[in-house]
Amino acid sequence: MSDETVADIKRQSLSIIVTKGSLDWAYPPFILATTAAALDYDVTLFFTFYGLALVKKKLDLKFTVLGNAAMEMPMFGTHIAMPNIMAMIPGVDAMAGAMMKKLIKEKGVASIEDLREAAVLSDVRMIACQMTVDLFEYKREDLMDEIELGGAATYFEVASKSHINMFI
């Protein structure tokens, strides 16, 4: 007989593969994970490649205007698009990153640090991809204590039982 109770079977579950680690891309996985956890979902985040930046003990998220074709920065009462050439100018990316952080604060949006802490407190399972940790030569001590290490098979074991699976 299965150990699952009726409540377990009814409980919704979510898994997300997190592949990006810039400041803007940090938001979708953490917002989705914490909101789902608030709705009593069973949530697992699987961090791989650049997603590993989000599970470093000390967060240092970067932002770039390069390749962000749809980005329009709210400035001077209007929206300013950021052509790629701007990223070549020294200091532009740093400034854009600072502006993003300022906007985030002003609009009452949670910081990634806070969202990440909320995820840990809500028992969101966080797994880091062993292969890419080795690939980028990260040390276990550089990463959060709360994360597990696993491979693709670990991911599939979770995903096969999840109601919702996402790739970000």
Next chain:
Amino acid sequence: MSEHVLDAKGLNCPLPILKAKKALKSVPAGEILTIYATDPGSVADFAAFCNQTGNELVESSQDGDVYIFKIKHTAA
């Protein structure tokens, strides 16, 4: 009977929901948590939150820029 209030004004998604979830833990079953928020998205979010968690949305109203939600903590 004490009043349970959560001031979520000025906070954007997903903070109103996250804070409400946390606040509800200290609201005894059957009692009501009143939430004040300014995020327009929270109207749909709180309805969804109550649908998904089984808590009862007793009231969802608006007073100027502020949205008021009353949620009854129905024991899960």
